[in-house]
Amino acid sequence: MLDTARWTVLAPLLQAATAGRDLLDDTIRRLTPAAVAAEVLREIGEHDVRLDLSFDGQTTTHLCTDAEVVITLDLADAVRGLYGTGSRPWPSLAVTTPDPDLDERGIAGWFQDRKGVAQSVQELLSALKPGHRDLGELAVEHGSDKWGDLHWYTQHYERHFAHMRDEPVRLLEIGIGGYDDPDRGGGSLRMWQRYFRRGLVHGLDIARKNVIGPRIMTVLGDQSDAGFLDRMGRELGPFDVVIDDGSHLNEHVRTSFHALFPHVRAGGLYVVEDLQTAYWPSWGGHPEATAGTSMGMLKSFVDGLNQAEVRDPRGEGSYLERNISGISFHHNIAFVEKGLNAEEGGPAFLRTLI
Numbered sequence: 456m457l458d459t460a461r462w463t464v465l466a467p468l469l470q471a472a473t474a475g476r477d478l479l480d481d482t483i484r485r486l487t488p489a490a491v492a493a494e495v496l497r498e499i500g501e502h503d504v505r506l507d508l509s510f511d512g513q514t515t516t517h518l519c520t521d522a523e524v525v526i527t528l529d530l531a532d533a534v535r536g537l538y539g540t541g542s543r544p545w546p547s548l549a550v551t552t553p554d555p556d557l558d559e560r561g562i563a564g565w566f567q568d569r570k571g572v573a574q575s576v577q578e579l580l581s582a583l584k585p586g587h588r589d590l591g592e593l594a595v596e597h598g599s600d601k602w603g604d605l606h607w608y609t610q611h612y613e614r615h616f617a618h619m620r621d622e623p624v625r626l627l628e629i630g631i632g633g634y635d636d637p638d639r640g641g642g643s644l645r646m647w648q649r650y651f652r653r654g655l656v657h658g659l660d661i662a663r664k665n666v667i668g669p670r671i672m673t674v675l676g677d678q679s680d681a682g683f684l685d686r687m688g689r690e691l692g693p694f695d696v697v698i699d700d701g702s703h704l705n706e707h708v709r710t711s712f713h714a715l716f717p718h719v720r721a722g723g724l725y726v727v728e729d730l731q732t733a734y735w736p737s738w739g740g741h742p743e744a745t746a747g748t749s750m751g752m753l754k755s756f757v758d759g760l761n762q763a764e765v766r767d768p769r770g771e772g773s774y775l776e777r778n779i780s781g782i783s784f785h786h787n788i789a790f791v792e793k794g795l796n797a798e799e800g801g802p803a804f805l806r807t808l809i
């Protein structure tokens with residue numbers, strides 16, 4: 456079942472966060488301050504201070520409501536901290552702290568207590584304005600197997616994804632992990648959610664999964680069912696990134712690619728992991744990665760890049776030939792770039808000149 460209502464508030468908010476203040480304020484009014492505050496709180500998690508969020512003259516109290524340390528912030532500034540460009544200082548921040556009881560702890564004790572106050576305040580502000588962290592570090596923290604656990608993929612992901620890290624990307628990963636156990640897996644979804652701080656992260660698995668996150672959505676389905684994938688693409692896409700880390704059966708990889716590549720946005724990437732199975736017959740592969748294998752399919756796209764040189768130079772070409780603009784191969788992983796590949800070929804007279 457696709458939960459298409461899930462992003463009703465977040466998707467417009469992620470877009471508006473980098474716009475001018477008038478547009479952001481209008482978006483918050485339209486979505487309602489209460490719904491926007493709920494998304495902000497989901498994103499930052501629990502903290503032991505009180506957070507007062509103000510907007511249009513109204514203030515609402517959140518987090519540890521009876522805490523004596525109170526941080527007051529404009530709701531739009533909180534949204535900008537989380538999903539904006541990240542560079543500006545807080546224009547509306549105020550911190551109030553309890554009156555010191557000097558009789559009890561003395562001046563030295565009061566200075567000591569202030570360190571704890573500063574730490575609590577800083578933890579909340581860091582959650583409200585997350586910084587950039589290395590993908591390998593995030594993989595280890597969130598238990599993704601893309602770094603160190605059989606694979607060393609994050610170095611390649613950094614190289615191909617860095618330019619869109621701060622964009623409001625829509626990502627789909629086939630294969631959530633943990634197989635039949637609903638409570639296992641999801642390490643990579645949690646890693647992507649933190650790498651793409653403005654990203655909406657979708658995970659597809661054939662087994663039901665309980666992975667929860669402010670910008671994570673899980674989908675139950677089979678990557679070998681082309682009709683289902685097409686419906687999912689129309690409802691949740693277009694995607695900026697699709698990653699196939701599912702069954703790794705060669706036939707499934709090919710079916711998923713053909714069904715989902717049309718749902719990748721121009722400028723986006725389709726990534727296929729664990730290409731070693733292309734060489735393993737029990738997975739539907741072949742030691743030479745021939746035409747019916749996942750690597751065979753990807754290798755054919757390399758020739759497709761130069762299709763205009765072997766066809767009528769002004770001919771149409773197939774959908775994939777016209778829409779794959781680049782491919783990068785690394786050990787066991789490939790990145791297919793979506794973009795218009797429609798340059799004209801060399802003129803007919805040159806082809807037979809020598």
Ligand SMILES: C[S@@+](CC[C@H](N)C(=O)[O-])C[C@H]1O[C@@H](n2cnc3c(N)ncnc32)[C@H](O)[C@@H]1O
Nearest residue numbers: 630631632633634643660661677678700701702
């Ligand atoms: C290698 S794990 C995924 C690991 C995960 N991507 C990560 O990085 O943490 C493979 C997952 O693919 C799922 N899977 C297997 N066959 C599938 C299919 N036909 N369609 C969708 N998911 C499938 C399995 O249930 C399993 O959870």
